[in-house]
Amino acid sequence: MKIVWAIAITNYKxxxxxxxxxxxxxxxxxxTAVSFFLATVSLDQNARVxxxxxxxxxxxxxxFICVFVATNSVHRDFERRALYFLFPKPISRTQxxxxxxxxxxxxxxxxxxxLGGLFSVGAAFLSPSILPAVGVNxxxxxxxxxxxxxxxxxxxxxxxxxxxxxYTLALFVIGNGQSTIKNFVDKLDNNALTYITNGVYYLLPxxxxxxxxxxxxxxxxxxxxxxxxxxxxxxxxxxxSLYLASRVMHKQEL
Amino acid sequence: xxxxxxxxxxxxNLKKSFGKVKAVRDISFSVDAGEVLGxxxxxxxxxxxxxxxILGLLEPTSGSVELFGKKISDASVRTRIGxxxxxxxxxxxxxxxxxxxxxxxLFSLSKAEVKRRSADLVEMVGLSDSAHRPLREYSKxxxxxxxxxQALINQPDIIFLDEPMDGLDPIGRIRMKETLLEIRxxxxxxxxxxxxxxxxxxxxxxxxxxxxxxxLKLDTVTNLIPKGKTLEEVFIKTVEAA
Numbered sequence: 001m002k003i004v005w006a007i008a009i010t011n012y013k014x015x016x017x018x019x020x021x022x023x024x025x026x027x028x029x030x031x032t033a034v035s036f037f038l039a040t041v042s043l044d045q046n047a048r049v050x051x052x053x054x055x056x057x058x059x060x061x062x063x064f065i066c067v068f069v070a071t072n073s074v075h076r077d078f079e080r081r082a083l084y085f086l087f088p089k090p091i092s093r094t095q096x097x098x099x100x101x102x103x104x105x106x107x108x109x110x111x112x113x114x115l116g117g118l119f120s121v122g123a124a125f126l127s128p129s130i131l132p133a134v135g136v137n138x139x140x141x142x143x144x145x146x147x148x149x150x151x152x153x154x155x156x157x158x159x160x161x162x163x164x165x166x167y168t169l170a171l172f173v174i175g176n177g178q179s180t181i182k183n184f185v186d187k188l189d190n191n192a193l194t195y196i197t198n199g200v201y202y203l204l205p206x207x208x209x210x211x212x213x214x215x216x217x218x219x220x221x222x223x224x225x226x227x228x229x230x231x232x233x234x235x236x237x238x239x240x241s242l243y244l245a246s247r248v249m250h251k252q253e254l
Numbered sequence: 255x256x257x258x259x260x261x262x263x264x265x266x267n268l269k270k271s272f273g274k275v276k277a278v279r280d281i282s283f284s285v286d287a288g289e290v291l292g293x294x295x296x297x298x299x300x301x302x303x304x305x306x307x308i309l310g311l312l313e314p315t316s317g318s319v320e321l322f323g324k325k326i327s328d329a330s331v332r333t334r335i336g337x338x339x340x341x342x343x344x345x346x347x348x349x350x351x352x353x354x355x356x357x358x359x360l361f362s363l364s365k366a367e368v369k370r371r372s373a374d375l376v377e378m379v380g381l382s383d384s385a386h387r388p389l390r391e392y393s394k395x396x397x398x399x400x401x402x403x404q405a406l407i408n409q410p411d412i413i414f415l416d417e418p419m420d421g422l423d424p425i426g427r428i429r430m431k432e433t434l435l436e437i438r439x440x441x442x443x444x445x446x447x448x449x450x451x452x453x454x455x456x457x458x459x460x461x462x463x464x465x466x467x468x469x470l471k472l473d474t475v476t477n478l479i480p481k482g483k484t485l486e487e488v489f490i491k492t493v494e495a496a
Contacts, residue, residue: 006359010345017347017388080346084339086403088309088414089360090329254310 003091007099012106015069025114028061032119036126047127052217054123055137058115059249063145063172065111070104071164074156083254097153101242104149111121112138112145133216143234144210150174150241151205157248174200175207205237260323262287262334262443263308268317270303270467277303279467285412287444288415290434293447294489297484299466301343301447302340305414307357308445309337321412333361336405336413340420342397343389350376350385350392350400357404368407375403378436395426402433413437415446419453431457455485465493 015021035054042049077083077100086096116138123130148168155164174181178201185197210232215222263285270278278300279417285291293301306312308319310326321331345353351372358368376385379399389397398418405413419427419435427450434457438444450452454461459476470492471478479488 002362003360006356010348010356013352014345014347040432080343081339081341082344084311084337085342085344085357085401086360087311088332088335088337089357090332090362092329141436253313254306 001010003095003189004099004102007086007091008097008102008106011073011100011103015073015103015107018127021065021069024065025111028057028065028111028115029118031061032057032115033122035119036122039126043148047130048217050123050127051130051133051137052213054119055134055141055213055235058112058119059139059141059145061115062111063107063148064169065148066108066119066145067168068161068165069107070100070132070149070152071156071161071168073104074100074153075161076163078254080200087254093249093252097157097242097249101153102203103149104153105146108142108145127146136216137212140210140212140230143230144207147205147207147210147234147238147241150238150245154241154245154248171204172207178204178206179208206233209233261285262322263445264320265304265308266318266320268304268307269315269318270300270307270312271315277467278307278314281464281467281469282317283462283472284467285445287411287443287457288438288441290438290444290446290457290459291462292454292460293445293461293462293464294449294451294454294485295447295464296493298466299464301464302416303448303467304464305337305416305445309335309414333408334411336408336410338398338401338405338413338415338418340416341394342401344401347392348390349388350381350403353389353400353404354385354407361408363408371407371409372403375406376400378406379403379433394421395423398422398426398430399433406437410442412443412445415444417448418446419448419450429455435481451489453487461485463489463492465496467496470496 034052035052035057038053039046039050077086083096087093102120116134120131120134123134148171151171152164152168155167159167182197182201185193190193209226212222214220261284265284266282268278268281269276281300281304283291293304295301303312307314308321309324316438319326322334324331327331345356348356348463354372354375355368358371360405360483363371372385376382379402381396381399384392384396385400392400398421402415402418415434418430422430431453434444434446438457444457446454454472455475460472460474462469479485
């Protein structure tokens with residue numbers, strides 16, 4: 001664990017000391033701040049609009065930042081020969097993958113804390129009642145983004161950084177629209193399409209499990225079983241992605 | 255060649271192909287404790303590929319490598335080796351000290367031990383004044399030296415250096431030579447490759463000449479270089495005759 005943590009902290013320091021990240025975070029904070037403006041121009045729905053747009057902005061911005069940073073970071077390790085520094089030492093490639101992932105998780109937490117913190121300060125003045133719901137949403141945002149980062153790490157272990165980022169974002173889009181696609185195909189009554197859709201439904205991550213935005217917006221109580229299932233789903237999918245990434249890494253020649 | 259199981263390094267019938275290109279063709283050699291082996295050869299001779307296979311960074315097509323009688327996949331072996339890659343850049347935002355701290359932690363050294371060894375090593379490689387600066391501000395020579403320091407943090411029994419003199423100015427080369435001789439004096443075996451033949455002749459106990467993935471000659475400096483001749487002359491004659 002000491003070795004995994006050392007790799008994680010090194011990875012985190014390398015990312016967090018990049019000046020470009022601060023520029024991107026400022027832009028992300030401005031996007032998030034737009035939710036306050038939208039809330040003021042909405043009719044009697046200020047709190048809901050602020051909550052919905054604010055949480056969504058934080059979620060998308062954190063996702064974009066973390067996925068692009070993560071895929072580039074793995075590429076840099078190859079390009080700058082950091083792997084030549086690491087692998088002749090008594091560490092395994094599995095420890096490397098877990099260390100990198102843990103570093104990305106720390107980055108996600110930092111980004112969510114900065115954007116979520118700034119938003120919460122604004123919300124505390126304008127509409128403090130939404131704060132508990134914002135907290136729950138950010139927690140599930142963290143789960144979804146951290147799952148996608150494991151997938152991004154898998155892609156980055158064998159393909160170019162831009163490709164890895166785009167594949168991950170494609171999975172994000174598909175993963176958030178799986179039920180819609182499945183319902184649509186079910187109505188078409190086409191057996192072949194139904195089989196394919198069912199295959200995709202079970203193979204690719206279903207990220208709708210982590211989307212509580214609607215539920216918290218309308219005060220719908222989410223069953224505890226659904227939350228437990230989401231956590232279990234996160235654990236299985238993240239572990240599987242990291243395992244596959246470490247297998248790919250074991251086969252990589254440097 | 256007789257196998258010496260206690261030898262720091264025994265390479266047997268090592269081959270590596272990249273598709274149809276044969277990068278290393280059936281080479282065998284060993285390195286004894288405290289010995290310095292210099293590998294020379296033109297670009298594409300297979301020097302770096304050989305070192306990478308020894309370190310497990312590349313998988314050999316066939317043949318075997320044993321370090322202290324064990325495979326490189328054995329993590330306990332890797333606690334006894336050091337490696338300085340060619341033109342390193344690593345982690346640009348870390349300082350020299352931080353890089354050494356990470357390296358020491360990866361060898362499971364205590365914080366106090368890492369601190370003590372780091373101070374000694376930056377002194378040895380002449381970076382005491384700049385070890386707190388981020389690596390992105392280092393010149394190529396400084397990067398080479400901090401990279402050598404990280405390769406020595408675990409006090410290895412054998413160290414591999416890929417082009418350690420590459421890109422260094424004359425003073426940097428002299429310093430690197432002195433450092434390598436100091437490492438040797440402590441009983442550490444050294445395997446390195448270089449294009450600067452005069453340096454190789456000055457530092458090495460034995461010299462290997464490679465070309466097109468083949469080990470053309472391997473002998474002690476005195477046997478390889480006849481009196482009145484230089485390594486350059488021997489090298490050109492050997493490579494042209496191959």
